[in-house]
Amino acid sequence: MFKTIKNDLPASIVVFFVALPLCLGIALASGAPLFSGLIAGIIGGIVVGGLSGSKIGVSGPAAGLAAIVLTAIGTLGGYENFLVAVVLGGIIQILFGILKAGVIGYYFPSSVIKGMLTGIGIIIILKQIPHFFGYDADPEGDFAFFQVDGENTFSDLYKTLKFITPGSALIGFIGLGILILWEKVLSKKGKIFQLVQGPLVAVVVGIVFYAVTQSNEALSISQSHLVSVPVPEDTASFLGQFSFPNFSAITNPDIWIVAFTIALVASLETLLCVEATDRLDPHKNVTPTNRELLAQGTGNILSGLIGGLPITQVIVRSSANIQSGGVSKMSAIIHGFFLLISVILIPRLLNMIPLSVLAAILLVVGYKLAKPGLFKKMYDLGWKQWIPFNVTVLGIVFIDLLWGIGLGLAVGIVVILLKSYQNSHFLHIEDKSNGKHRISMTLAEEVTFFNKGAILKELDSLPRDTFLEINLLKTRYLDNDIIEILEDFLYKSKERNIDIKLVSKRGIVENPSSFIKFFNERPKSEMSLS
Incomplete structure (x- = not known):
């Protein structure tokens, strides 16, 4: 793993600066202690990063769980009781892994995964614009359309016009300019510009700007527009920031309901992120989902035992890692150590970083996830990809991540059903002879209960006095539902003077007396008609 340190170390610095405000913001949006978000970020980087099979995925506190956490803390009677649910949720996730439930992640259509990435990119941009201009009423980690401060994404943008902070906006533009210049020009000029990343330079310039302009009333940046890491006075106060679960509440049934909810949502969010991250990975590594x-x-x-928020793999951090050149899991692990060391040794220095500079970093991340060219590419792929893609994007932007994915998946399933209905068979009239229509129906390679409606419609529309040939030469699997439809049609065909010939790799049957008998003659274990 250390062979790629020249790539992973710069990437870990970028991920650290992306993760720091998100850890704090998600904790604030969840109604939890700020330090709990940092605990989750540290464990997500060091522990989960070390155990995970993903080379470029980064884990930490989950924005998608913020609303669940906020509600659960109040319902369960305190944060210590909630931590019991986090621990139990982790145990349930391990059971999911043992039961091989990770395969679920592979059943999401490509259009939905791409829509998820694009939707997250758009929502990152929309959510960071207020921070970029110095309007920080909404916590960093609040990615839902309806915000915890009572506003929504677009009303927040409108309010930003009235509350622009000149100093924050200026350093935000300077930081954004540094990032663009570094990526487009300087990174191609020499190795030093590849080793020292643009985000690190932007953050350093931001700290210097804050220090220099403190006495300038027009450009000074107030504490509310800076990173806000808890600052312990001594070892005892640092250790006092940790919370521990109240296991005496484990008999409360509500604890178990919250635990299962956390396990289910966190697992689903992780599996979706794994699928999306693997698609973004330029090296096309495949993450073992059960691991x-x-x-x-x-x-x-571990997070629940020492007072941290629930953890998932997070696409914002993971995409920042990929875009910054991260190659192995060392970038995720090192970013976790950076979080740990910084909150212990330099919290006051961290608290001099303007949020607008970090917003500039996230704006670049968001743009790379939601490039305009992707919309054209998806449109060119046809409506079967275009519609689920857009529904997913709109759902994420106007509701939240899980709703967007759910709506996109539902539309994707409807598209599959529709195309399955249309493509279950091919039907053409060959000729007419002896007063009878000659019709050949060629069934597809796999025919399932999804195709019942289409086949029933075609069989019922056959005219009287027809000679029907059912061709199964290409068919490898025929669902029992379809066999029963054919069996029912066999009786109807006698009333309508329809003769039937069955053609398969096992031979030709003229006017079969029973379809069920024909198909049941093959061994039970043999799914193939061949």
Whole structure:
């Protein structure tokens, strides 16, 4: 793993600067102690990063769980009781991994995964614009359309016009300019510009700007527009920031309901992120999903035991890692150590970083996820890809991540059903002779219950006095539902004077007396008609 340190170390620095405000913001949006978000980020980087089979995925506190956490803390009677649910949720995730539930992640259509990435990119941009201009009423980690401060994404953008902070906006533009210049020009000029990343330079310039302009009333940046890491006075106050679960509440049934909810949502969000991250990975590594669930479960147990928020793999951090050149899991692990060391040794220095500079970094991340050219590419692929893609994007932007994915998946399933209905067979009239229509129906390679409606419609529309040839030469699998339809049609065909010939690799049957008998003659274990 250390062979790629020249790539992973710069990437870990970028991921650190992306993760820091998100850890704090998600904790704030969840109604939890700020330090709990940092605990989840540290464990997500060091522990989950070490156990995971993903080379470029980065884990931490989950924005998608913020609403669940906020509600659960109040329902369960306190944060210590909620931590019991986090620990139990981690145990349930490990059981999911043992039961091989990770395969679920492979059943999401490509159009939905691409829509998820694009939707997250758009929502990152929309959510960071207020921070970029110095309007920080909404926490960094609140990615839902309806926000915890009572506003929504677009009303927040409108309010930004009235509350622009000149100093924050200026350093935001300077930081954005540095990032673009570094990526487009300087990174191609020499190795030093590849080793020292643009985001690090932007952050350093931001700290210097804050320090220099403190006495300038027009450009000074107030504390509310800076990173806000808890600053312990001594070792005792640092250790006092940790919380521990109240296991005496484990008999409360509500604890178990929340635990299962956390396990289910966190696992689903992780599996979707794994699928999306693998698609973004230029090296096309494939993450073992069951191992990922085991890693996430272990991380959540440890996080809950010492006062941290629930953890998932997170696409914002993961995409930042990929875009910054991360190659192995060392970038995720090192970013976790950066979080740990910084909150212990330099919290006051971190608290001098303007949020607008970090917003500039996230704006670049968001743009790379939601490039305009992707919309044209998806449109060119046809409506079967275009519609689920757009529904997913709109759902994420106007509701939240899980709703967007759910709506996109539902539309994708409808598209599959529709195309399955249309493509279950091919039907053409060959000729007419002896007063009878000669019709050949060629069934597809696999015919399932999805195709019942289409086949029934075609069989019922056959005219009287027809000679029907059912061609199964290409068919490898025929669902029992379809066999029963053919069996029912066999009786109807006698009333309508329809003669039937069955053609398969096993031979030709003229006017079969029973379809069920024909298909049941093959061995039960043999799914193939051949």
